[in-house]
Amino acid sequence: MSETRSITTATSSKRAQRLSDQQGRPGGSRGMRVLVTGILVVVAVYFLVPVYWVVIAATKSTEDLFGSNGFLLGSEFSLWSNLHEVLTYDGGIFVRWFGNSVLYAGVGALIATYLAAAGGYALAKYRFRGRNLVFGTILGGVLVPGTATALPLFLLFSQLGLANTYWSVLLPSLVSPFGLFLCRIYADATIDDSLIEAARIDGASELRIFHTVGLKILTPALVTVFLFQLVGIWNNYFLPLVMLSDSTLYPITLGLNNWRSQVDRLPEFYELTTGGALLSIIPLAIAMIVLQRFWRGGLTEGSVK
């Protein structure tokens, strides 16, 4: 009983807060509300149209894809057979591509976040010779276009024998200059020197202090850096295109485009492409919707200040 009451007070106080929040903000009349929400709905339709189209297209057979309106269901519902075809075609190569993308993006983002945190922490919390030079150089790296380095990186990796291996995509994904920049700013603002000093007095080694005190306080920034890097690697196309020739190493972007480029000769690739696109959108779409609140939190501290 008391529990329900505390919940209702919690929600009502939340509502009260939201109300006072809104009163502080501009706008508010009824006509204004209809107009603004109307605009927001129209824009939302624009952002959802391609996604809606691919959901519908993935349920159609080839004849329906060309024979019926793209925004309406066709005469046959062949979603399951299409998806089955996507997952089993060419010995399940799609699953392999998906796994590769998860490997590149997941492992890459995890390690990149850790390295950026360690570097950003070091630059924020130690005074040492060469500190400004190192930070300036890394900051320059933020502004270097990723595709400008991909081509020379390919030449370099070819000489090292790394081209066309998992490493050729994974190694460049481990470095996030922007992530280090965010971590440095965040560490500067949040990690108190006295806390580090106290840990030193307790006899903790410098590395241990970073791993226990530093990483813990940096967590909100780390979530942002991880998400940035995850999406960045997942969406990357130019680097794997330049590096990889073996299709079993492809990430999903390269693989799907490989299928799409064959539709002119073999129309069955239409279903494979639309079904594959649908399957590849679902996990990231869910991730975006769930994680956007964390994203927002980290950005305020970092990039904008």
Next chain:
Amino acid sequence: MSALTERPARGVADDPSRSGSQRRRRTSVAAPWMLLGPFLALFVLTFILPIIVAVGSSFVRVSRKGVFGEEGVTTEFAWFSNYAQALENGNFIASIGRMLLFGVVQVTVMIALCTLLALLLESASAKWPGFFRAVYFLPYGIPGVIATILWSFLYVPGLSPIIDIAGAMGIELDFLGAGTVLWSIANIVTWTYTGYNMMIVVAQLKAIPGEVYEAAKVDGAGPFRVAASIQLPLIRPALILTTVFSIIGTLQLFAEPQVLQTVSPAIDNEYTPNLSAYTTAFAYNDYNVAAAQAVLIAVVAFALSFIFLRLTSRRAS
């Protein structure tokens, strides 16, 4: 320091060689480098070395002797001849000009749109702001290649319901012609990145303290006045940041035109600077000229970001 010597910590006390301020000082000199080391090593491998390789090979000419290069390969310093060759290529210059036009229109539209959406979402008039924010942000999670695949199906006659519907109303649409395909690409880029930029602006808007709005209300300012005199000036840093990143992104444009190439004959192999560099490297196998092109693209991106930052900072002061 005195606290340290008076209270040696556990594990340190029983090992005299490891205790004392000397060891402490040595570790604190080494510690930042140990933390930075792995990042720096990879940064050197994937940023510094490629830039050195790119600049180096852009000044070198490789010539092969014999019909198939079987009599050996000679490498010689070529001064600026690769750059001259890149700059004499009318298609490459045209592609840079095309990206400038693209950038002026697309970046302006996108920044205006993301600002408008952020202001609307943060106003009290918006219903379900959380839902709309998620929907607008969603395309950012869709890779540019897959976004282009989706839109290309909406651009291709026979497949596109948009063309069908417009055709039924007597309007003939051509998304892939020579005059329109650039703006079809602009649409894909806008679709992908508007929500992402909007999130950065929203974050900055949320950082504006409530008292500022209260004060404006007391002064009798309406919503448009608040937007123009309070919100827009305060989100300037976010807008500058997103614009600079968009300028850099525009010059890198590659995936969208490359994927659309198969459905639009108007896109040639040198449609964007990056596509041109890619073609030079992998179709003509001329890595040195491609390296010169890559350096030129980076320099133009740097210069444009720098000019933009200078212009905006001058206006502020």
